[in-house]
Amino acid sequence: MKYFGSGHGACPGCGLPIAVKTVLNALDGKVFAVNSTGCLEIISSQYGKNAWNVPYIHSLFENPAAVAAGVEAALKALKRKDEGYVVVFAGDGATADIGIGTLSGAFDRNHDILYICLDNEAYQNTGHQQSGLTPPGESTTTTPAGKVLPGKIGGKKDMISIAVAHGIPYVASSSVGYVADIRRKVKKAVKFEGAKYIQIHSPCVTGWGIDGEMSIKVARLAVETALYPLVEYEYGKLTSVRKIKERKPVEEYLKQQRRFRHLFKHPKGKEMIEMLQKFADENAEKYGLDLKKDEE
Amino acid sequence: MKIKINLGAISEPMQSEKLKTGDWGTHYPVVDKEKCTACKTCEQYCPDLCIEVEEFGEEKYAAVDYNYCKGCGICSSVCPFEAIKMELKDIFKFEVC
Numbered sequence: 001m002k003y004f005g006s007g008h009g010a011c012p013g014c015g016l017p018i019a020v021k022t023v024l025n026a027l028d029g030k031v032f033a034v035n036s037t038g039c040l041e042i043i044s045s046q047y048g049k050n051a052w053n054v055p056y057i058h059s060l061f062e063n064p065a066a067v068a069a070g071v072e073a074a075l076k077a078l079k080r081k082d083e084g085y086v087v088v089f090a091g092d093g094a095t096a097d098i099g100i101g102t103l104s105g106a107f108d109r110n111h112d113i114l115y116i117c118l119d120n121e122a123y124q125n126t127g128h129q130q131s132g133l134t135p136p137g138e139s140t141t142t143t144p145a146g147k148v149l150p151g152k153i154g155g156k157k158d159m160i161s162i163a164v165a166h167g168i169p170y171v172a173s174s175s176v177g178y179v180a181d182i183r184r185k186v187k188k189a190v191k192f193e194g195a196k197y198i199q200i201h202s203p204c205v206t207g208w209g210i211d212g213e214m215s216i217k218v219a220r221l222a223v224e225t226a227l228y229p230l231v232e233y234e235y236g237k238l239t240s241v242r243k244i245k246e247r248k249p250v251e252e253y254l255k256q257q258r259r260f261r262h263l264f265k266h267p268k269g270k271e272m273i274e275m276l277q278k279f280a281d282e283n284a285e286k287y288g289l290d291l292k293k294d295e296e
Numbered sequence: 297m298k299i300k301i302n303l304g305a306i307s308e309p310m311q312s313e314k315l316k317t318g319d320w321g322t323h324y325p326v327v328d329k330e331k332c333t334a335c336k337t338c339e340q341y342c343p344d345l346c347i348e349v350e351e352f353g354e355e356k357y358a359a360v361d362y363n364y365c366k367g368c369g370i371c372s373s374v375c376p377f378e379a380i381k382m383e384l385k386d387i388f389k390f391e392v393c
Binding site for chain 2: 002004005006007008009010012013014015016017018021022044045046047048049050051052053054179180205211212213214215216217
């Protein structure tokens with residue numbers, strides 16, 4: 001049975017429907033879906049062309065976590081909690097920038113919800129503006145690469161650490177490039193009582209400037225270069241990471257995408273690539289991603 | 297065309313299937329039935345939920361629903377046996393003179 005319908009309006013090669021259908025299938029459709037404003041809402045809930053086959057509510061950009069908390073509290077009061085899991089599907093802008101207040105509140109009260117952040121690294125729905133989860137060096141419409149600046153300055157907000165710091169039972173990151181990993185993590189997450197957070201890296205074909213068929217390969221390259229480590233925390237402790245056999249240089253990931261192409265010509269581009277490589281090295285060090293290092 | 301409007305903008309489930317997205321793309325996937333091992337990798341990755349492993353008599357292979365396929369080519373890129381090829385649609389095969 002399908003829980004997410006064909007005929008939705010996503011671009012060919014979009015990662016969001018892959019993530020959503022994997023989550024819904026993993027939970028056998030026992031889901032109350034709460035959606036923030038963003039690409040996913042636009043592609044799946046146009047009036048009269050609803051793609052969802054599970055109970056679905058969309059409210060605003062800033063309050064998916066608060067709405068989910070309300071749904072969860074209502075189900076508790078009506079003694080209907082066995083009917084399904086409350087799952088939030090929110091974009092990276094709704095999670096890291098606009099909705100972080102209500103998200104923090106829901107984590108603090110430890111509502112029994114599963115919060116899924118679909119991270120496509122910018123506000124892709126409105127035309128590729130930078131968000132808190134945009135990586136440094138990316139050229140967006142609000143941080144364009146020009147004569148002086150090579151794209152976004154600063155860093156990618158570490159939402160995983162922010163979620164872990166709230167002391168919630170389960171935090172994980174995953175990627176659309178590995179659907180089996182998403183499935184396993186979602187199934188594991190719902191066993192915990194309390195707030196759960198999973199961040200799923202999802203390619204955007206138009207924003208990132210990639211070909212539709214490349215989207216899975218690019219998502220896998222992000223993991224293989226250690227720019228997007230797949231980790232798992234239970235009660236604040238790191239329990240598992242996806243090891244990388246042979247870590248690739250970040251250039252291999254960057255040169256596939258239009259959003260980073262200026263880095264190879266810009267006077268400050270080399271500096272920026274070195275910074276991203278340092279970021280990947282730090283990730284590998286922090287989470288122990290390299291398989292070879294362990295063997296030596 | 298008549299549109300039924302409910303209070304609070306509630307819409308029926310799975311109405312998106314009314315929108316046939318099959319004509320969006322320029323390419324379409326063709327499955328090589330001999331190479332296909334029915335491993336369901338393409339089924340898991342298809343963003344439009346339009347490729348499914350089905351049984352045809354004794355044979356079992358991936359079948360594409362061309363009503364919804366947008367021709368992104370993800371199935372072809374993730375296939376471990378290279379059993380799916382992307383081909384250009386006939387209407388895009390024209391000569392420029």
